[in-house]
Amino acid sequence: MxxxxxxxxxxxxxxxxxxxxxxxxxxxxxxxxxxxxxxxWSDRLARExxxxxxxxxxxxxxxxxxIAVSSARGAFVPMTTVQQSTSFQRAVVGADVLVDARxxxxxxxxxxxxITMAAEGSAEPAARASxxxxxxx
Numbered sequence: 089m090x091x092x093x094x095x096x097x098x099x100x101x102x103x104x105x106x107x108x109x110x111x112x113x114x115x116x117x118x119x120x121x122x123x124x125x126x127x128x129w130s131d132r133l134a135r136e137x138x139x140x141x142x143x144x145x146x147x148x149x150x151x152x153x154x155i156a157v158s159s160a161r162g163a164f165v166p167m168t169t170v171q172q173s174t175s176f177q178r179a180v181v182g183a184d185v186l187v188d189a190r191x192x193x194x195x196x197x198x199x200x201x202x203i204t205m206a207a208e209g210s211a212e213p214a215a216r217a218s219x220x221x222x223x224x225x
Contacts, residue, residue: 090160091162099158103164112128112130121160129180129184138181171220173218176215187203199223203218
């Protein structure tokens with residue numbers, strides 16, 4: 089029941105607030121228990137000092153979790169973030185970020201995920217997040 093990247097892209101386009109869409113996220117990959125999104129580099133998303141802002145990375149991690157849960161369930165269902173914890177490890181400057189969300193537990197009412205964010209071409213993560221979602225539908 090895994091979603092195609094096109095189906096996941098439609099969920100992204102139809103289910104998120106305009107300010108999230110302005111991040112320019114795109115779906116690179118979907119699977120049974122994961123999704124990979126691309127957060128394109130933009131000077132608009134850079135903080136003082138030139139690194140991509142933590143707010144943009146956190147929003148991308150949150151969004152990637154929704155796509156990963158939808159892919160695992162085979163369709164979008166209403167859900168809401170219950171908890172998100174993010175650790176920043178290194179700055180991303182001038183590069184797209186690949187946001188890899190992996191579902192660690194998917195129940196009927198709750199989903200748990202671990203997200204790794206890395207600058208494209210880097211083996212080292214820039215940030216890691218952990219999310220918990222309540223599934224409402």
